[in-house]
Amino acid sequence: MITHIVFFKLSDASPESLAVTREKLLSMQGNVPQLRHLEAGIDVIRSERSYDIALVTKFDSLDDLEAYQIHPYHAGEVLPHMRSVCSSIVAVDYRD
Numbered sequence: 430m431i432t433h434i435v436f437f438k439l440s441d442a443s444p445e446s447l448a449v450t451r452e453k454l455l456s457m458q459g460n461v462p463q464l465r466h467l468e469a470g471i472d473v474i475r476s477e478r479s480y481d482i483a484l485v486t487k488f489d490s491l492d493d494l495e496a497y498q499i500h501p502y503h504a505g506e507v508l509p510h511m512r513s514v515c516s517s518i519v520a521v522d523y524r525d
Contacts, residue, residue, distance in 0.1 A: 430465070430525035431488045433497075436480035438517040446514060447471050447481060453510045454484050460502040463493040480517070487525070494522065 439446055454469040466487035472479045488494045497503055511518065 431491055431494050431522060432525055433484075433486045433488065433494055433520065433522050435484040435518060435520040437482045437484070437511060437515050439481045439514050440516045441514065442481050450510070450514055451482055453507055454482070457503060457507060460506075461497055461500050463488055463497045463500065465489060465493075480519070
């Protein structure tokens with residue numbers, strides 16, 4: 430199993446922008462068949478070092494993670510939105 434975690438810092442961290450962006454991430458459920466697990470959460474601490482939204486996804490293999498990266502829904506719907514609203518994005522991928 431491969432876990433893919435991404436943290437997003439939004440340029441506009443208003444409640445409305447956070448909610449829309451979280452829903453965009455969650456919309457991958459059912460649209461990207463390689464996803465075995467999907468969750469997205471909005472930070473509740475809001476400290477100076479916090480990022481605004483965390484995405485946690487799981488895949489059966491590295492091949493599935495790579496297929497997810499180029500999947501038309503992820504690459505064509507979700508990534509453009511994330512790039513347009515984020516000032517910083519960091520990720521970690523590891524084997525479970």
